[in-house]
Amino acid sequence: METMTLNLKVWRQKDTNSTGGLVAYTLETVSTHMSFLEMLDVLNEKLLAEDGDPIEFDNDCREGICGMCSLVINGVAHGPWNGAATCQLHMREYKDGDTITIEPWRAQAFPVIKDLVVDRTAFDRIISAGGYVSMNAGGAPDANAIPISKSVADEAMDAASCIGCAACVAACPNASASLFTAAKISQLALLPQGHPERAERVLLMVEQMDSEGFGDCSNHAECEAVCPKQISISHIARMKREYMKAALMAK
Amino acid sequence: MTLDSKTPDGPLAEKWDKHKFDLKLVNPANKRKYTVIVVGTGLAGGAAAASLGEMGYNVLNFCIQDSARRAHSIAAQGGINAAKNYPNDGDSIWRLFYDTVKGGDYRSREANVYRLAQVSNNIIDQCVAQGVPFAREYGGLLDNRSFGGAQVSRTFYARGQTGQQLLLGAYSSLMRQVETGKVKMFPRYEMLDLVVKDGHAKGIVTRNLVTGEIKSFAGDAVVLATGGYGNVFYLSTNAKNSNATAAWRCHKRGALFANPCYTQIHPTCIPVSGDYQSKLTLMSESLRNDGRVWVPKKKGDTRKPNEIPEDERDYYLERRYPSFGNLVPRDVASRNAKNACDEGKGVGDTGLAVYLDFANAIERMGEDTVRDKYGNLFDMYERITGENPYKVPMRIFPAVHYTMGGLWVDYNLMSNVPGLFVLGEANFSDHGANRLGASALMQGLADGYFVIPYTLGDYLANAGVSGTAIDSVEFQDAEEEVNAQIDKLLSINGKKTVTDFSRQLGLNLWNNVGMARNEKGLNTALKEIPELKTEFWSELKVPNDKASLNKNLEFATRVADYFELAELMARDALERTESCGGHFREESQTEEGEALRDDENFSHVTAWEYTGEGKAPNLHKESLEFKNVKLTQRSYK
Ligand SMILES: Cc1cc2nc3c(=O)[nH]c(=O)nc-3n(C[C@H](O)[C@H](O)[C@H](O)COP(=O)(O)OP(=O)(O)OC[C@H]3O[C@@H](n4cnc5c(N)ncnc54)[C@H](O)[C@@H]3O)c2cc1C
Ligand code: SF4
Ligand code: FES
Numbered sequence: 001m002e003t004m005t006l007n008l009k010v011w012r013q014k015d016t017n018s019t020g021g022l023v024a025y026t027l028e029t030v031s032t033h034m035s036f037l038e039m040l041d042v043l044n045e046k047l048l049a050e051d052g053d054p055i056e057f058d059n060d061c062r063e064g065i066c067g068m069c070s071l072v073i074n075g076v077a078h079g080p081w082n083g084a085a086t087c088q089l090h091m092r093e094y095k096d097g098d099t100i101t102i103e104p105w106r107a108q109a110f111p112v113i114k115d116l117v118v119d120r121t122a123f124d125r126i127i128s129a130g131g132y133v134s135m136n137a138g139g140a141p142d143a144n145a146i147p148i149s150k151s152v153a154d155e156a157m158d159a160a161s162c163i164g165c166a167a168c169v170a171a172c173p174n175a176s177a178s179l180f181t182a183a184k185i186s187q188l189a190l191l192p193q194g195h196p197e198r199a200e201r202v203l204l205m206v207e208q209m210d211s212e213g214f215g216d217c218s219n220h221a222e223c224e225a226v227c228p229k230q231i232s233i234s235h236i237a238r239m240k241r242e243y244m245k246a247a248l249m250a251k
Numbered sequence: 252m253t254l255d256s257k258t259p260d261g262p263l264a265e266k267w268d269k270h271k272f273d274l275k276l277v278n279p280a281n282k283r284k285y286t287v288i289v290v291g292t293g294l295a296g297g298a299a300a301a302s303l304g305e306m307g308y309n310v311l312n313f314c315i316q317d318s319a320r321r322a323h324s325i326a327a328q329g330g331i332n333a334a335k336n337y338p339n340d341g342d343s344i345w346r347l348f349y350d351t352v353k354g355g356d357y358r359s360r361e362a363n364v365y366r367l368a369q370v371s372n373n374i375i376d377q378c379v380a381q382g383v384p385f386a387r388e389y390g391g392l393l394d395n396r397s398f399g400g401a402q403v404s405r406t407f408y409a410r411g412q413t414g415q416q417l418l419l420g421a422y423s424s425l426m427r428q429v430e431t432g433k434v435k436m437f438p439r440y441e442m443l444d445l446v447v448k449d450g451h452a453k454g455i456v457t458r459n460l461v462t463g464e465i466k467s468f469a470g471d472a473v474v475l476a477t478g479g480y481g482n483v484f485y486l487s488t489n490a491k492n493s494n495a496t497a498a499w500r501c502h503k504r505g506a507l508f509a510n511p512c513y514t515q516i517h518p519t520c521i522p523v524s525g526d527y528q529s530k531l532t533l534m535s536e537s538l539r540n541d542g543r544v545w546v547p548k549k550k551g552d553t554r555k556p557n558e559i560p561e562d563e564r565d566y567y568l569e570r571r572y573p574s575f576g577n578l579v580p581r582d583v584a585s586r587n588a589k590n591a592c593d594e595g596k597g598v599g600d601t602g603l604a605v606y607l608d609f610a611n612a613i614e615r616m617g618e619d620t621v622r623d624k625y626g627n628l629f630d631m632y633e634r635i636t637g638e639n640p641y642k643v644p645m646r647i648f649p650a651v652h653y654t655m656g657g658l659w660v661d662y663n664l665m666s667n668v669p670g671l672f673v674l675g676e677a678n679f680s681d682h683g684a685n686r687l688g689a690s691a692l693m694q695g696l697a698d699g700y701f702v703i704p705y706t707l708g709d710y711l712a713n714a715g716v717s718g719t720a721i722d723s724v725e726f727q728d729a730e731e732e733v734n735a736q737i738d739k740l741l742s743i744n745g746k747k748t749v750t751d752f753s754r755q756l757g758l759n760l761w762n763n764v765g766m767a768r769n770e771k772g773l774n775t776a777l778k779e780i781p782e783l784k785t786e787f788w789s790e791l792k793v794p795n796d797k798a799s800l801n802k803n804l805e806f807a808t809r810v811a812d813y814f815e816l817a818e819l820m821a822r823d824a825l826e827r828t829e830s831c832g833g834h835f836r837e838e839s840q841t842e843e844g845e846a847l848r849d850d851e852n853f854s855h856v857t858a859w860e861y862t863g864e865g866k867a868p869n870l871h872k873e874s875l876e877f878k879n880v881k882l883t884q885r886s887y888k
Binding site (some may be wrong): 137 | 306318321381409412436437487528530635636792799
């Protein structure tokens with residue numbers, strides 16, 4: 001098994017109100033088979049053994065679907081692999097002697113809780129503003145009552161695969177949440193089930209997004225580049241169209 | 252204690268309807284007077300909290316992750332069963348019921364499973380109405396596939412992300428209730444105790460994972476939907492935060508734990524690559540439709556797979572089970588892989604893997620067709636292992652995946668502690684000794700959307716508004732116990748980390764209470780687990796900080812419970828001297844080495860009662876009656 005030594009620079013911050021900074025660590029015998037998060041586990045075990053404080057970072061599924069992991073690695077949200085979340089990155093990407101800088105998502109709307117962990121509850125509030133179909137359990141018609149063409153269903157599924165990780169915000173020079181918000185608006189605008197509330201939804205969700213302190217979208221497309229689910233910025237275009245239409249109608 | 256399952260009378264197909272009519276209702280205007288605590292936001296908890304909010308109850312909803320949308324249910328890949336019979340291939344409620352009871356190896360309650368099959372169709376309707384983008388055919392109707400060896404196509408799916416889409420559906424309904432104010436969300440909160448007053452569940456004690464604050468919440472009922480306990484094995488396909496604490500603390504407050512020994516081991520996971528391994532990744536078992544499982548015939552063969560000629564390979568599943576071949580059920584496939592490795596024929600660096608080979612499939616269908624069918628799984632494999640499965644056979648090994656055991660519940664999904672309801676993987680109810688593919692998602696949503704809204708009302712209507720305050724002595728005592736445990740964990744200041752202990756415990760369970768169990772191994776576990784537990788309480792090291800985010804401390808409270816649960820699992824496995832479903836007792840097998848059930852002595856649910864620290868638990872039994880299906884031994888030859 002191949003192993004290597006790495007120079008790590010990791011953002012450490014005690015809590016939301018403290019100022020943080022990068023701390024350097026050297027980690028030996030890192031296996032190329034490890035995942036990136038396993039490498040951090042090993043570092044944490046070492047820190048514990050030396051009476052140090054382990055580094056806090058969010059993670060759960062470790063297979064790219066829960067959206068919990070959230071590291072900026074050498075300046076890139078989720079690191080160097082395309083279409084992959086932080087937890088899917090493996091150490092064979094690196095070689096002996098490499099220096100890796102690890103930082104949290106940075107955005108006004110995401111205060112740091114500790115070290116690499118940030119508060120992303122703003123995303124929940126954007127969804128609760130309108131990212132749903134208003135229906136109660138029990139009243140649904142037969143699932144096949146409304147046929148939906150495969151291409152529409154597939155496109156809705158592309159949008160729906162967003163994992164809510166917020167890398168798009170972390171990568172955006174304006175810290176815009178447009179890709180995330182657009183993915184949900186687009187999914188429900190494509191599907192007939194979302195149509196009755198289509199106009200109201202886009203207005204409410206965009207309003208909530210703005211009030212959380214996220215920036216505007218000015219088409220940098222950095223979001224699409226880091227998105228682990230490769231959500232297309234064409235959804236942002238749809239959101240903008242939906243918004244224009246709804247705003248006109250509301251007048 | 253007598254266990255009353257409260258199964259309604261009458262013909263099987265009419266029980267649920269009749270029961271719904273007999274249940275008391277809470278007057279719509281009165282619902283807002285009740286507070287319901289829901290712990291968990293997975294399919295079961297998310298669906299329950301949303302539905303109860305829609306009905307007008309005040310709901311307090313808790314989860315460990317930073318958002319309700321991240322519950323472990325999000326990771327389910329394959330699909331969800333329902334008896335829609337859209338493909339017109341002979342499916343029916345009866346057939347889904349029958350298959351699920353048989354699949355569970357006749358260790359589940361007929362009436363519960365029948366209800367599950369009945370409401371399965373409502374689930375699909377509900378999800379489509381929420382905007383869940385299930386796979387569709389060109390005509391625009393929903394697509395189905397056959398899954399886990401079923402003879403009909405009844406599985407609905409959304410690419411390889413079915414759990415994600417179903418959970419996001421439930422999450423969206425939940426967020427709508429948050430907006431209306433009926434549901435209050437508490438993310439990054441961990442329940443650490445159940446509060447029981449006058450015999451009824453009246454609240455919970457939690458730890459705010461960000462500030463460390465210990466805080467109680469009172470309610471008129473507690474709904475637990477905290478998932479399964481597979482992580483007691485340390486390595487499993489479960490998410491890192493999945494754990495057993497909520498269920499275990501309820502057990503210590505009086506709730507019976509049923510069938511703890513029933514765990515499901517999934518045959519197609521990516522093998523362990525080293526000591527640092529933190530979890531295991533499942534690959535959909537649909538791979539076995541076209542992949543061929545083999546090992547070298549020779550022990551310790553270190554040649555590369557492509558250098559091993561055809562006649563020196565053992566396609567052991569095809570050889571032993573000519574009619575099912577590579578498609579034998581999960582437990583059979585898993586056990587055979589273990590046996591091959593135990594014989595020294597395992598492959599890869601660790602010798603703990605078997606090949607799953609697509610060479611024939613690629614030859615037969617062409618690489619493009621294989622890519623169409625399995626492309627995303629192949630990519631996932633390559634991303635993790637760095638090997639190209641189009642060129643070299645995949646290496647797979649079984650991994651702990653699901654736990655059929657859980658808190659005992661009656662037909663109303665209420666535990667033996669009145670007012671404590673248990674839903675989803677956390678209860679023991681519907682899968683008997685073995686869960687069929689695509690049926691856990693079905694059960695979680697059935698419990699949350701279509702069962703608890705009825706049965707909870709009956710309890711509340713009878714019990715009335717409790718008005719229990721969190722300054723009552725029961726809450727104070729529970730909080731004190733929680734605080735004391737945390738202080739104790741922090742004060743040990745030993746040498747070993749919580750990961751060290753969890754790994755060691757997990758390995759012990761894997762070896763002794765894993766895929767195949769025998770009396771000797773189980774007794775070894777029963778001796779070694781308490782020893783390890785003693786070491787844990789004297790040698791553990793956790794960062795001494797209880798007032799901020801401290802993952803090591805969170806895991807320490809969980810691992811403390813794992814030791815106790817692990818012991819109960821071994822005890823339950825020792826008690827059940829038959830083989831059934833996911834529980835293979837080596838002493839109980841046919842001449843051909845297949846599982847042998849003992850219906851005469853073990854056609855029952857074991858339900859364990861906690862009797863105190865270091866004391867042997869009491870065993871209660873709920874006997875299972877099968878009036879509608881005929882018991883047969885499974886055979887896949
Ligand atoms: C990789 C994988 C693939 C799967 N694929 C399929 C499939 O294709 N089809 C299928 O039917 N099944 C599948 N399953 C099984 C299925 O996903 C699970 O059984 C099911 O999702 C469990 O749902 P749940 O709601 O019971 O619990 P979970 O989704 O595990 O949710 C538990 C919730 O409880 C919370 N919680 C836990 N403890 C506490 C506490 N102490 N305090 C506060 N909150 C707490 C958690 O935060 C979480 O919100 C799969 C499982 C895995 C691991
Ligand atoms: S759009 Fe992509 S990057 Fe943004 S939250 Fe969704 S998955 Fe993450
Ligand atoms: S840990 Fe779940 S997406 Fe990375």
